Amino acid sequence: MPSFEGRELACQRGERLLFHHLDFTLDEGEALILVGANGSGKSSLLRLAAGLSRPAAGALIWDGREITRDLDLHHRRVIYLGHADGLKAGLTVRENVKFWSDLDGARGSLDEALQTFDLTPLADLPARFLSAGQRRRATLARLALDRSQPAQIWLLDEPTTALDRDGQAVLSSLIQRHRSAGGRVMLASHDPLPELLGRRLRVDDHLAAVA
């Protein structure tokens, strides 16, 4: 069973050291919920875990090997949904979701993924007309796509922002299904889904002393 862990991680943004001496482990089927004040480095930790940026110190290790030894391989393991949603205002909801579906090599039906988040009535609407919650749903629809190689880690940055009760329930059930299939979830949230059980990691506890 491959393990995913971070050892002695430190993260620097610009001139400022955000956190240091941060360790975590994330096993199959586990969820890790990142909590902490604004600016404590939750989003930065997610970007480190995705392999998008490099830690200032420490290492991320998948199955005994540092992820930097084969970043492309690690990238294929993750789905990362950041706070910027990547929706193109000029494309319809369907075109936006289809683009990511084609890029990820999804084989399942697009309509099903749209239906999961109740996006079917909005499918042909350009994304510029969507409300914040609807944009969030359109972004999260990527999680409902049936990929030929399922992602092993979901990295979600504030996925519940602007999402209504129904949307949260759908997200919870998707996360549940992903975890019962052995998937890992790492999620930053101020307002964690009530149904979501997982370990908490307080990023605040590792704040670097302000010099």
Next chain:
Amino acid sequence: MTAAFALLLRDLRLGLRQSIDVAIVVLFFLAAGILFPFAVGPAPGTLSQIAGGVVLVMAALAALLSLDRLYQPDYEDGSLDGLILSPLSLEVVALMKALSHWLSTGLPLMVAAPLLALMLNLPAEAYLPMLAALGLATPILSLLGGLGAALTLGSRRGGVLLTFIILPLYVPVLIFAVAAIDAARLGFAGQQNFLFILAGLALATLALTPWATASALRQAVG
């Protein structure tokens, strides 16, 4: 392959829905080019001498206009993170981006170029060499431009910086492209040799820039 095609299709579709951008590039190319007869005087001999150079320089400046749209929107809205994490290799992403830039900039410029050449009194026998030179020079511009756009991602006044990065690299292209047009205009033998050198430059750019662009993109999000 589907993934690469999906990216190309998305970018072209976005470009087409903001077709004013393509129109602006072509209009700039023609409008700025037409200033030359007013500035240097309407003597047909002088104009036909500088026609090739004016077309190539204007094409370069017009192509620079649209480069800030290449990666900046994807960088700002988070799509670039998704592209880096996708199974599609970043080198192919860079190639597709350059291709979509060429289709929405280089190709329209080639269509408009004979019109500008006509107004600058380019001799008839130089039209085909001019189109061939443009056909090789504009893809080089798109590939180099993609590299410049990736290098300046996230920096303030990136557009100006971009110009300083791209234009020196464009000088050899300019020299050989204009030489090809002038050789045809003056009826020199072996005029296609300049085009062969230009083709060599195009192939070298095609082989090298996607790697450099991909590294620059990885740096930009890190």
